Amino acid sequence: MSSATDTDGPAESAETAAPDAPCTPAVPGARPRGRPRSAAVERAILDATLRLIADEGSVGALSIEAVAQAAGVGKATIYRRWPNKEALVIAAVEAAEHPIPELPGKSARDDLVLLLTALRTNLVDQRAGGLVSIVLTEVKRHPELWRRYHDVVIERRREAMREILRRGVASGELRDDLPIEVMKDLFSAPLLVRKMVHDTELPEGLPEQIVDAVLRGVAAPGPHS
Amino acid sequence: MSSATDTDGPAESAETAAPDAPCTPAVPGARPRGRPRSAAVERAILDATLRLIADEGSVGALSIEAVAQAAGVGKATIYRRWPNKEALVIAAVEAAEHPIPELPGKSARDDLVLLLTALRTNLVDQRAGGLVSIVLTEVKRHPELWRRYHDVVIERRREAMREILRRGVASGELRDDLPIEVMKDLFSAPLLVRKMVHDTELPEGLPEQIVDAVLRGVAAPGPHS
Structure with a gap:
């Protein structure tokens, strides 16, 4: 349900600011936030996860290693946020969901x-x-x-x-x-x-x-x- | 969709009468039919398949060998009817389905x-x-x-x-x-x-x-x- 610049994953609250990625992809146009770099890393990881799932048509073949490589981060950077592949998959699926629209409530x-x-x-x-x-x-x-x-x-x-x-x-x-x-x-x-x-x-x-x-x-x- | 005494599986038409089972379980009360023994064997195989799937909660762990053992037949008896595990599973699922009721068509x-x-x-x-x-x-x-x-x-x-x-x-x-x-x-x-x-x-x-x-x-x- 998170949008591009609002990717507060579950691990976010449990960790401190994160210059922990070997490679932090730039997110052009991202609004400045508390931890812009961390959010961008998270976004890159979730995007890579979704891309790999779509390519394989399956979660079975997905590995943290492949996600790390595709996102340009180290495996530890992923594990610090999500304890295992399953948690990462859920986070990625949540992030891919379109938000629920504003409902005027008149009719x-x-x-x-x-x-x-x-x-x-x-x-x-x-x-x-x-x-x-x-x-x-x-x-x-x-x-x-x-x-x-x-x-x-x-x-x-x-x-x-x-x-x-x-x-x-x-x-x-x-x-x-x-x-x-x-x-x-x-x-x-x-x-x-x-x-x-x-x-x-x-x-x-x-x-x-x-x-x-x-x-x-x-x-x-x-x-x- | 088949009932107990009407288990005409896909393989039935392609084979001749079947004293092919090492052990044919008796079906008390079964109506006499064209190939009572073959139908009883099939029934036993499908029942064993369903029982094993239910026990495991999964198809993954199911093996033709386990089905053969549980049904008291040889593996060849199963393979003669269904070419592989997947076909057997579909046949078992079909057999477990309740029939579509008679519809009076008045309302x-x-x-x-x-x-x-x-x-x-x-x-x-x-x-x-x-x-x-x-x-x-x-x-x-x-x-x-x-x-x-x-x-x-x-x-x-x-x-x-x-x-x-x-x-x-x-x-x-x-x-x-x-x-x-x-x-x-x-x-x-x-x-x-x-x-x-x-x-x-x-x-x-x-x-x-x-x-x-x-x-x-x-x-x-x-x-x-």
Whole structure:
């Protein structure tokens, strides 16, 4: 979820300023921050990790050594931030995620379209989207990592969704007789399943189409409904 | 998808009657069929495969040798039916799937509830449901196998869903202005995501709740809708 100049990894708080990289790549245009060099190193490591995962189509073949080489840093620089390959992979996946958009909070319908549009962007993005299946196939095999990925990446998005729905129920825009947990999946699950299970296209208008179909219902108006 | 006494695997058609097993387990109560012994052997092999996968929680550690031992057959008996471990795993997963229920075809709503109830049964079933995550994490890494699993197991269920929706549109029960491919996922995706991504409970009444929510829509009636 971190942006280019805001890469505060988990290790950041536990270490002091870091002229510890044999080679610190320059980040042109990076805003000056508390530890610009450390942030740039972190960014280079995460980018290299993502690049290598994408090239291999797998986490299995990834090695800290290869990441160090690709990022132009020493292995110790990586291990100081992430204890092992798995932690590094999760951090890289988090960094590749598109941020959750600002939600105006005026209309549940409009906020839902915004949130699902962002989810779609994430899923179709070559980098973030390609990672989804890798995460599902490989990270899921490591319960601890999966829990972390779920808690951080997935749960953040779900909480934004719940918030929209709670507001919509409170404003009278949404029905109040359905559990939020059930309602939530009606909106987001179709996009996820399309990508993860069927790996089919996610056309640009799909988020809006799903939101309006779920809001309005798919029953034809008339004697049946 | 095969039931206990109807296990016609892919190899069945390519081989002749089969007194080929060093040890053919007895299947008490099995109906007499064309090749009862062969079907019983196949059943025993698939059951042993599923048992071993469940025990290990993984396909990785599975070996044809272990399956042969557990099923009480020779390795050649297995290889005669399935060319490799992967093909055997797919056949076992197919065999563990609950069959698609008979759909009366009178009401799209009722058929949808029936189909989703069967999907839920499949997902909560210790054996079939436990395999879902194994399939997603391991079978997905083998594109050819995944395609086969998708085409056979998943596609069969999707086609049943499309059929219900087409009938519902034709009868005027469902809206005719939404693509069937979009409508379809609105019903089935929430159950799948709950199980596969979040691994949360699937209460008994959930299929009905989802079907009615999607049919009726989640927008509150009134000025907003």
